[in-house]
Amino acid sequence: MNVLAVTEQRDGALRKTSHEVVWAARLLADAMGGTVDALVLGAPGMDAAGAKLGEAGADRVLVAEDASFVKYAPCGYAATAAAVAKTGGYGVVLVAATAGGRDLAPRIAARLDAPLATDATGVSFADGKVTASRPVYAGRAIQQLRFDAPVAVISLRPNTFAPGSAGKAGTVSKVAAVTAARVVVREVKAAEPGKLDVAEASVVVSGGRGLKGPEHFALIENLARAFGSAAVGASRAVVDAGWRPHAEQVGQTGKTVSPQLYVAVGISGAIQHLAGMRTAKVIVAINKDKDAPIFQVADYGIVGDLFEIVPRLTEEIARARAG
Amino acid sequence: MKIAVCIKRVPDTETRIRIAGDGASIDETGVKFIINPYDEFAVEEALQRRDKAGGGEVVVIALGPDAGQETIRSVLAMGADRGVLLKAERIPADALAVAKALAAELKDGGYDLVLFGKMAADDYHHGVGPMVAELLDLPCVTAISKLELEGGKGVAEREIEGGVEVVEFALPAVLTAEKGLNTPRYPALKGIMAAKKKPIEIKPAALGEARAIVTSLSLPPDRKAGRIVGEGPDAVPELVRLLRTEAKVL
Ligand SMILES: Cc1cc2nc3c(=O)[nH]c(=O)nc-3n(C[C@H](O)[C@H](O)[C@H](O)COP(=O)(O)OP(=O)(O)OC[C@H]3O[C@@H](n4cnc5c(N)ncnc54)[C@H](O)[C@@H]3O)c2cc1C
Numbered sequence A: 001m002n003v004l005a006v007t008e009q010r011d012g013a014l015r016k017t018s019h020e021v022v023w024a025a026r027l028l029a030d031a032m033g034g035t036v037d038a039l040v041l042g043a044p045g046m047d048a049a050g051a052k053l054g055e056a057g058a059d060r061v062l063v064a065e066d067a068s069f070v071k072y073a074p075c076g077y078a079a080t081a082a083a084v085a086k087t088g089g090y091g092v093v094l095v096a097a098t099a100g101g102r103d104l105a106p107r108i109a110a111r112l113d114a115p116l117a118t119d120a121t122g123v124s125f126a127d128g129k130v131t132a133s134r135p136v137y138a139g140r141a142i143q144q145l146r147f148d149a150p151v152a153v154i155s156l157r158p159n160t161f162a163p164g165s166a167g168k169a170g171t172v173s174k175v176a177a178v179t180a181a182r183v184v185v186r187e188v189k190a191a192e193p194g195k196l197d198v199a200e201a202s203v204v205v206s207g208g209r210g211l212k213g214p215e216h217f218a219l220i221e222n223l224a225r226a227f228g229s230a231a232v233g234a235s236r237a238v239v240d241a242g243w244r245p246h247a248e249q250v251g252q253t254g255k256t257v258s259p260q261l262y263v264a265v266g267i268s269g270a271i272q273h274l275a276g277m278r279t280a281k282v283i284v285a286i287n288k289d290k291d292a293p294i295f296q297v298a299d300y301g302i303v304g305d306l307f308e309i310v311p312r313l314t315e316e317i318a319r320a321r322a323g
Numbered sequence B: 001m002k003i004a005v006c007i008k009r010v011p012d013t014e015t016r017i018r019i020a021g022d023g024a025s026i027d028e029t030g031v032k033f034i035i036n037p038y039d040e041f042a043v044e045e046a047l048q049r050r051d052k053a054g055g056g057e058v059v060v061i062a063l064g065p066d067a068g069q070e071t072i073r074s075v076l077a078m079g080a081d082r083g084v085l086l087k088a089e090r091i092p093a094d095a096l097a098v099a100k101a102l103a104a105e106l107k108d109g110g111y112d113l114v115l116f117g118k119m120a121a122d123d124y125h126h127g128v129g130p131m132v133a134e135l136l137d138l139p140c141v142t143a144i145s146k147l148e149l150e151g152g153k154g155v156a157e158r159e160i161e162g163g164v165e166v167v168e169f170a171l172p173a174v175l176t177a178e179k180g181l182n183t184p185r186y187p188a189l190k191g192i193m194a195a196k197k198k199p200i201e202i203k204p205a206a207l208g209e210a211r212a213i214v215t216s217l218s219l220p221p222d223r224k225a226g227r228i229v230g231e232g233p234d235a236v237p238e239l240v241r242l243l244r245t246e247a248k249v250l
């Protein structure tokens, strides 16, 4: 059985999750004895960017171009992906569980009459069946979901599947774009240009009520900057207080993040906050209360006043990275 | 304006999860159930839209066991007009199976809007709403945090990584609600009394065979016991050393 990896671009550039999805497709296809096709959806001129997906693990890169595909086009993307998915003997369609992918995956599944698993953190193949493992109950349990269907759609949690390199190029060909425009993305209002999103960053530095006021988030921003490219996150307490935008909220009613490193500063570690970050690879906590629940999930903790610790940490991280 | 809201009964998000004897579901003894938090935003939006339109009907639909009647009743207390329980012994883990049964109920309802939560806090599919839309061939915008309706047209906003998408669509449409869309009301005593007299229709859910099957449910692996590196700023150099040499994240 073959695997179709549906990739995602923003402003013509493939997103990091696309590489994760293509390599996950590679590993799964190898287990199933099949091949990997990567689908690129975008405005005309995507071939060059698409060609890189061969190296990233695809045997064939299929490019569907249309002027209306410059931004996310829910109906057109879904119709095109479903049309392609019906052709190539695919047993699995993989998508990244980004904001776009979460919208797209169920649409493709419905069009293919295929069962769906979203936000998978693992995919396996045994005894002729595909199984996805995925966190449920806000991360408090792990579900194994097995498919009994000829084709299944699975979305993969960002930052969880490593990208890889095939050491070869794939072929690139065009496929027909199916357009439909019943829902149109008229505009994308960008947050601050160049600002990294918590859901995608490999380092996230988050602040909570321990910061005492919005003005002190400069401490968090400086620490994030010291790491190079880190995103700033926040607990719900500070988002509800209006100190930080909702886009930065990590947790059950905010974003789910799986960075390489998560630094929680002045955050107590309520269960709803943990729901959003417990799959981070390494967790660091800074809190003045040695009994704060965050220390139960933290790999490394420092007990003490964040106003003393964070400036020192910012300095030391900057020095370590420079040296 | 005729609006349907699909709601799911889920375990309270504070519930401690215990795995049942079958190894594939949770032990529900002592578990408190609530309406899925995202569905409250959908309900509130429906009520406001109906009232703004100066009339119409808000119909609450839930698929699941008998106990779902309680959840429907709580939404009737908020102000919805009537309820439908699509009865099923348990809610399947196959989102498409649920979507098909809901779509069958919604199909000839003549709804201007069909509202969902963006995801269920238990199964996390983010799937049923957009699947229903595809099955009914209706326009759909997911995870909206802002909505404007004017005539037969709508504009919604949805948060994406690093920005906000502004999306246009025409009615009838399917929308799924994100936190921030509105502030859900609490039922007033008067509403609770009135809800007792509102009708709930109960019929079997048209569930096909589930093709996504939970083979096991387990507690997440405990994170390896962490350690307190030290107290105060003097612990910082040791932390940085560990991040570099042991965790290898620098
Ligand atoms: C349905 C529901 C959904 C929710 N969803 C979310 C969600 O998505 N995300 C989320 O984060 N929360 C969520 N919550 C809220 C959650 O329960 C907590 O209330 C919230 O996470 C607390 O935020 P906090 O840790 O910043 O604040 P607090 O719990 O007040 O913790 C502040 C911490 O700062 C420490 N501190 C204070 N001063 C200092 C100092 N000078 N130096 C060092 N440490 C200091 C304190 O010891 C304390 O541990 C949700 C709640 C509900 C009911």
Ligand SMILES: Nc1ncnc2c1ncn2[C@@H]1O[C@H](COP(=O)(O)O)[C@@H](O)[C@H]1O
Residues within 6 Å of the ligand: B006, B007, B008, B009, B036, B038, B039, B061, B062, B063, B064, B091, B095, B098, B102, B115, B116, B117, B118, B119, B120, B121, B123, B124, B125, B126, B127, B128, B129
């Ligand atoms: N059993 C159900 N009955 C009614 N509505 C449901 C049911 N399951 C899911 N939904 C709706 O679909 C939304 C998304 O759920 P899910 O796709 O399961 O994450 C929920 O917020 C509900 O609005």
